[in-house]
Amino acid sequence: MILAGENVPAVPYDVLAPFYDAVNGEPEDRIHHVLTSLARYAPSASSVLELGCGTGAVLAGLGSGLSLTGVDLSVEMLDIARRRCPTAHLLHADITSVDLGETVDAVICVYDTLNHVPTLEGWREVCRVASRHLSAGGLFILDLNTVGRFRELGDQDPWVYDFDGRTLIMSVDFSHPPVAMWDIRVFEPRDDDSYRRHHVVIPELAVEVAVVHELLSEYFEVIECRDPEGYPATDESSRALVCARRRAGTPGA
Numbered sequence: 001m002i003l004a005g006e007n008v009p010a011v012p013y014d015v016l017a018p019f020y021d022a023v024n025g026e027p028e029d030r031i032h033h034v035l036t037s038l039a040r041y042a043p044s045a046s047s048v049l050e051l052g053c054g055t056g057a058v059l060a061g062l063g064s065g066l067s068l069t070g071v072d073l074s075v076e077m078l079d080i081a082r083r084r085c086p087t088a089h090l091l092h093a094d095i096t097s098v099d100l101g102e103t104v105d106a107v108i109c110v111y112d113t114l115n116h117v118p119t120l121e122g123w124r125e126v127c128r129v130a131s132r133h134l135s136a137g138g139l140f141i142l143d144l145n146t147v148g149r150f151r152e153l154g155d156q157d158p159w160v161y162d163f164d165g166r167t168l169i170m171s172v173d174f175s176h177p178p179v180a181m182w183d184i185r186v187f188e189p190r191d192d193d194s195y196r197r198h199h200v201v202i203p204e205l206a207v208e209v210a211v212v213h214e215l216l217s218e219y220f221e222v223i224e225c226r227d228p229e230g231y232p233a234t235d236e237s238s239r240a241l242v243c244a245r246r247r248a249g250t251p252g253a
């Protein structure tokens, strides 16, 4: 195999954007988590802000009855989101600091987007951002990769996936906790028998469930923190699905 031309990304998801939807498929589980949380805890919600909206796959699945806003750091992911959700308000900004100057009924941050923020201070900032965009009683819906999940991924062989004539190879290095490094390569055939390699390394922070509760408690009352089977999430769960309600009297901005 001849390798030619490797992207060195400033924003890793700019490189992954052209492949993201083909590799990840439709986000039915994420959409289900958001819609069931809304139905259960905020049935009259009419506006949703997604922190780290990516290609807009989740926003697009929430239905046309909601006013939708999305924020992401990747211009390329946002370009796809703009085509997918033409009526959504989409913004190029950092989820640790964005301030839209308005509130919504629910803020969502899914597909371990919060894990992508590499410091606990950054997680605190995202909680502050979520709180700032909610009135008292508003919902913050998120999901996380757990410490146990990162350990399990770190022990696994690389994942190889063929799609649209390309090959993706992905592995997770968790030898230096609490940071897990996702190494993602996509080999894309050129016309001349060579391959173009797209390569990104994405850090994700592993945070214990107890610490997640502590961070959220500054602004929120946690209503649910469960695993995908519905049991209380632990550090050994495959995932933590969280729904929290903004407390009255907490600092907004």
Ligand SMILES: C[S@@+](CC[C@H](N)C(=O)[O-])C[C@H]1O[C@@H](n2cnc3c(N)ncnc32)[C@H](O)[C@@H]1O
Pocket (backbone or CB within 6 Å): 013, 027, 030, 051, 052, 053, 054, 055, 056, 057, 058, 071, 072, 073, 074, 077, 093, 094, 095, 096, 109, 110, 111, 112, 113, 116, 117
């Ligand atoms: C795993 S993707 C999830 C995308 C989308 N939520 C979904 O469910 O398909 C994580 C997204 O978060 C974005 N992201 C990561 N850190 C960010 C930050 N600090 N500010 C804004 N976006 C960020 C990435 O650009 C990427 O689009």
